[in-house]
Amino acid sequence: MNEPISTRTPTGDTGGRPPSASVPEGPISEQPAPADARKGSKVRPGDRIFKNLTTGSGIFVVILIGLIGLFLLLQAIPALQANQVSFFSSVWETGDSKNLKFGIADLLSVTVATSLVALVIAMPVSLGIALFLTQYAPPRLARPFAYVIDLLAAVPSIIFGLWGLLFLAPAIEPVSQWINDTFGWIPIFSDGNIAPNIRSTIFTAGVVLAVMLLPIITSLTREVFERTPTAQIEGALALGATRWEVIRTTVLPFGKAGYIGASMLGLGRALGETIALSIILFIPVGRTFDWSVFDGGATFASKIASNYAEFNDVTSAGAYIAAGLVLFLLTFVVNFAARSIIGDKKGD
């Protein structure tokens, strides 16, 4: 216990101690082959079993990801072969398993649109909260507030969905009406495919989703901002910078990569959000999605969730599994990118 816990880096590196040949790093058993080197000692069976067990679990998790992709693909292939139209069209008729017609164009656009609306709202607010928690709030306020923000993450998403539809949507209806009236000439704010008083628009869904993303983006961004070197902040202060200038010249440049990575993690979550969106979004009959935030529609996840009744037929289930596979690949790529950005920052 000769060093405080906080100085250890989470990656288990030397944690401030300069690496030297004589001082072993990390748990001693990580040193190369101590058992073989020691005379007369052998690897105990308990050790071998335990090591294999834990290593096996690690390998299992790695294989699991591959299995997810593989099984989804295997189940999707028959449906894709039976598909009468292009997979990239926007029809979705899976009621008759002899005559499957399904394409993901609409699902993909609505998924992307809701996630983008959510990100546009959540990103600046999260940045504000993270700055507030690390730079503005007195510590006595910052800690409980950070806890409260984390609490938001514990609320089940079905509750967010109900709250969004029954309580938030009526409250923000005037706002969306006003945006529609004032900025209707901009395509994304033009009249959508469902009446504004139905409230179940991409706009409403995006706002609810933004609330759900706040805790994820905030907590990671806060963590990065907290690591801003004190010397830099003090340096900026010594040069007479105002608080905002300190943030702009030290905190933001230092934490930018982490903030972007955190936002992408939020994006990954938004793309996959299921039940809240299937409660809120209304699927219009007739007109399809037209890139207006006052459109309705279905995302990959909400489409799958709201048509679970069709899962009794294996072939039509395949159509939904194909959609799920696309969603999996999408979130995989986004998470991959997010982790690489965050990993780069942490690793240096």
Added chain:
Amino acid sequence: MTATIPDAERPAVTPAFQQVSLARKTKNGVATVLVWLAFLVAVIPLVWVLWTVIESGITRIPFTNWWTEDFSLVLSDEVGGGVLHAIIGTLLQGLVCALIAVPLGLLVAIYLVEYGSRTRLAKVTTFMVDILSGVPSIVAALFIYALWVTTLGLPRNGFAVSLALVLLMVPVVVRSSEEMLRIVPDDLREASYALGVPKWKTIVKVVLPTALSGIITGIMMALARVMGETAPLLVLVGYSSFVHWDMFQGEMASLPLLINNERATNSMTEGSVGFDRIWGAALTLVLIIALINLAATLIGRLVAPKKK
């Protein structure tokens, strides 16, 4: 409030030395206002959501039959009945999920901290755990559907739900346990090795107990999170209004599934039976999650290593 900085930690600034221009002052003021605004904007939905759940849910909760009966003999538009069947389902599915996810997650964490450090496999594992934590719950459900129902030909049931929840719980358990194991001081391990204790015994008897309080807290939080999941329930099990204990057969209720079912069959207008049931169940779910979180903190404190 423009340029004043409400903070005692900052060094005092002598006005004679520093002439802050109006533009800079304004920018600083605008930034301050915006940051405080972001704080307020975040507080509103939080308080609102919690208030909604409590206010709308409180109507049914105080009655004992809410906790001791199910909806089996109650019509869908009839006042009365309770959510016992859903509570049992939620806890049972959560428990079975934890029984699989906790050992698996813990073993992976032990591997990452004690055996794998800096090997390529460990890096890949860490990365895959991260990816797994980003897998949407509906995709986890589809995977289990493809594996359990289509490939193995087994029925949709409560156990399949637990399996899907395992996929969502494992990464959270790994992450939190890993963090806790890493902060166990190496001195403890080294002291144990020096006494000739085998490595696995050192891990089980020294490292794990030291990190136990944090690990338990992490596990309980993860459990609370997966109990609120809805998507796997839709795909993998049907709703039943009866108390049902058999994980391997038949339909099984749980709180999120009950909410979704009532939403589909009942009116959601305020004051109606459906509204009361939905929000009553939502409040029950939030209460259970809050209780588990509270228990996590208490147990964590109880098993924490004694401090001098």
